[in-house]
Amino acid sequence: MTMPTTRPRFWLTAIVAVLLASCSGPAPDPDAEPASDGSGRDVGVQLFEWTWDAIARECTDHLGPAGYAWVLTSPPQEHITGEPWWTSYQPVSYRVESRLGTREQFAAMVRTCHDAGVDVWADAVLNHMTGLDEGGVGWAGSSFEHYTYPGIWTPDDFHHCGLTDGDDISSYLDADEVQTCELVNLADLDTASPHVHSTLTAYLQDLLSLGVDGFRIDAAKHMAPADVAAVLEPLPAGTGIAQEVIRGSNEPISPEQYTGNGQVYEFTYAKELMGVLAGSPGLALDLGSASARYVPSPDAVVFVDNHDTERNGSTLSYRDADYALANVLMLAGSYGTPQVYSGYAFDDTDAGPAQDASGAVLDATCPAEPGPEAQREAGDWVCQHRWPAVAGMVGWRGVVGDAPVVDAWSEGDAVAFGRGERGFVVVNAGDDAQAIDVATSLADGDYCDVLAAGCDASTVADGRIRLTVPAHTARAYDVAHRG
Numbered sequence: 001m002t003m004p005t006t007r008p009r010f011w012l013t014a015i016v017a018v019l020l021a022s023c024s025g026p027a028p029d030p031d032a033e034p035a036s037d038g039s040g041r042d043v044g045v046q047l048f049e050w051t052w053d054a055i056a057r058e059c060t061d062h063l064g065p066a067g068y069a070w071v072l073t074s075p076p077q078e079h080i081t082g083e084p085w086w087t088s089y090q091p092v093s094y095r096v097e098s099r100l101g102t103r104e105q106f107a108a109m110v111r112t113c114h115d116a117g118v119d120v121w122a123d124a125v126l127n128h129m130t131g132l133d134e135g136g137v138g139w140a141g142s143s144f145e146h147y148t149y150p151g152i153w154t155p156d157d158f159h160h161c162g163l164t165d166g167d168d169i170s171s172y173l174d175a176d177e178v179q180t181c182e183l184v185n186l187a188d189l190d191t192a193s194p195h196v197h198s199t200l201t202a203y204l205q206d207l208l209s210l211g212v213d214g215f216r217i218d219a220a221k222h223m224a225p226a227d228v229a230a231v232l233e234p235l236p237a238g239t240g241i242a243q244e245v246i247r248g249s250n251e252p253i254s255p256e257q258y259t260g261n262g263q264v265y266e267f268t269y270a271k272e273l274m275g276v277l278a279g280s281p282g283l284a285l286d287l288g289s290a291s292a293r294y295v296p297s298p299d300a301v302v303f304v305d306n307h308d309t310e311r312n313g314s315t316l317s318y319r320d321a322d323y324a325l326a327n328v329l330m331l332a333g334s335y336g337t338p339q340v341y342s343g344y345a346f347d348d349t350d351a352g353p354a355q356d357a358s359g360a361v362l363d364a365t366c367p368a369e370p371g372p373e374a375q376r377e378a379g380d381w382v383c384q385h386r387w388p389a390v391a392g393m394v395g396w397r398g399v400v401g402d403a404p405v406v407d408a409w410s411e412g413d414a415v416a417f418g419r420g421e422r423g424f425v426v427v428n429a430g431d432d433a434q435a436i437d438v439a440t441s442l443a444d445g446d447y448c449d450v451l452a453a454g455c456d457a458s459t460v461a462d463g464r465i466r467l468t469v470p471a472h473t474a475r476a477y478d479v480a481h482r483g
Contacts, residue, residue, distance in 0.1 A: 034422060034480045035401025043331065043394050044121065045385045046072040047364070048307045048343040049085060049353040052101035054363040056112040064116030066391045067398040070240070071113060072216055072339065074098075075123045076106055076207065078140040080130050081359055084350040085307065089218065090130040090186065092138025093152060094203040096210070099139055099360050103210075110211035119213035121240055126200050126231060127219040128186035129153065139359075147187050157196055159188040175252040179224050191227035200231045214240020220264075221245040225257045232261055242301045242339075247293060259299040266300040266336060268293055270315040273304065273329065277322045277429055300336035310341070311349040318345070318382045321472055324372050324389040325427055328451075328474045331393035332417070332425045334405055340394070342385040347378045354379045389474060392451040396423055399478040409438045414469065418442065423478035428469040437466045446483025449475045457483030 035041075045068050047055055055071060063071055078093040088098065096103040110120045130136075135145035147155040161181040164170045167188075169181045182188045189196050204215060220228055220243035232241060241262025245255040255264040294300065303315075304326045310317035316326050330338050344353050344364075354362045366383035367374045376382060384390055403420025410416070413430025421441045428434040440460055448455035451474055458467045458477065469475055 034399040034478070035403070037401065040398040040401035041067060041069045042337050043068055043397060044070040044072055044301075044337070044339040046303075046306060046339055046341050046343075047074075047385070048341065049074050049088070049100070049361060050342075050364045051361050052105040052109040056109040058364075059109075059113035059116040059118045062386060062391075063113070063118045066385075067395045068118055068340075068385070070119035070121055070213065072121045072123060073109075074100060075125050075218070076100070077125065077203070078138045078142055080132060080136065081139055083352045083355065083359070085352045086350070087352070089125055090132070091125050091128075092130060092144050093140065093142040093149065094199075094206070095140050095142070096206070097140035099355070107210045114211060119240070120211065121214040121216060121242070122207050122212050123218055124204060124207075124215040125218045126189070126203075126228075127191065127222045128183065128188050129158075130187060131182075131185040133185070152199065153189070157190055157193060159190050161188075172248055172251050172253075178251075178253055179222055183219065183222055188222070191223045191231070194230075197227070197230045201234050204231070204235060208235065208239065214242070217241065217243040217261075219244060220258060220261075221253055225261060228258065228261050254293075255295050255299075259295055263299055263301050263337065264295055265306075265339075266295055266302055267309075267314075269300070269302045269330075269336065270304060270306075270309060273326055274314075274316045277316065277326055277329075294335075297335045301339055302330055302336035303339045303341060304330055305341050306339075307341070307343060310343065311346075318343075318372075318384055321372075322429055323384075324387055325429055325472065325474055327384070327387075327390045328393050328425065328427055328476070331390070331397050332419070332427075332476070334402070334419075338397075340385050340390055342383055343381075345376045345378050345380045345382055351378065388453065389451045393425075393476060395480075396425070396450050396476050396478050399423055399480045406441050407439055421479070423476065424465065425474065425476040426467070426469050427474045428471060431471050433471055434469050435467075436469060437464060439463055440465045442477065442479070447477035447479075448481040448483050450478060450481050451476050455481070455483055459483075 075088045076096045076098055077091045078095045078097050080087050080090045080092055096106050113120050133146050137143050147158050159180045161167050163177050163181055167182050169177050169183055171177055243258050243264045245258050245264045246267050247255055258264050305315040305317050309315040316323050356362060364381045366381055366386055370383040370386040371388060400419035400423040403422045405417055407418040412434060414428040414434040416426040416438050418424040418441050424440045424442050426436055442460045444460050446457045446459050448457050458465055
């Protein structure tokens, strides 16, 4: 992306607004210590199309040590065969056998991640089955037709909405179409049916029996909130839920309708964060204010991008110059529960990950020095969750916990703020270096930049921090990393 040489000042005001608007709590505690109550260990990471064996190793070697709280896997159920990534989102059966690994490998991965202190969430495809009119045979050998899945579903178990030509959704302004017609020909389950409820619940319970801690509910918007509730109600208390409900302008279906079932992904955050960092002159955002449409912070899972949005261009992606800075701002703020994304490079938006001759996905391998500057070709794993600016902020967030946002400041293309007396962050999204001389609630002393290799220390003296931040970079300091 080509960055403009100047940006309007409103984007800085917007960042400060979202940070302050989402914050509430007491004044900074003069005796504040690094968070030890778990309030800062809330960051998830979506390891898109990573195999179960690769996730297990990553939990032990990187996710646990970095402070990630949970990992979201790709769908584990049997799916159609084929190279594209979206084959994983066309279920054939609810057997835990996929091109990412076997049931035994999945269960072993969950145990390994738990041993590393990382919870495991699974992407659950409940709304639909396949989109293949001719049917076929799934990854694990299960035969199927478009509306017949032996031993699971018959044609009576599917919606046939009769509202549009071909039964496909044509208007998102019609709630009945969105929730009973087909999404791009995907066989749409009649999720109001008790039989469908019980079958889907049984699948989720099977994953729970393997140790899964929570679920991303794919395409939740295409199921009525009451139908989602009926599937989830029998699950144990404490099961994590994050529902995919994409907010659309003037649409009758909104994320707020689903918060009774659990958290929702707040797509508005990701889309508006992209606008803020791009500095579009025509964009007038007030992130986090009453004029923006956001669910309350406890109900929101926030993200910079995911596997859909990095392909459709509705958010930033690894290709964008300020992608790392967007992650810094997300992880530094107090709105929502953050989810980092980590996928693979692509030129074709349909392209799947690297696979062997049988179609099994190859284990992810990260570059020796992952980061925005790493050279990559299509199919290479980007490993955003290991980028120093991202992994460093995950640890920083673990230190600051739920401390309130304080000492907000902005000038030019830079913004700075603290989290109580536990941490301080500076982001410079401009094209020029920015001199910083600002007040901070950190105690006087030397602090290491947690986003840098080694200890690149800055000094707080007389309650102020003075430093120069290069263009398109950030600095972050916390009380657990003193110089």
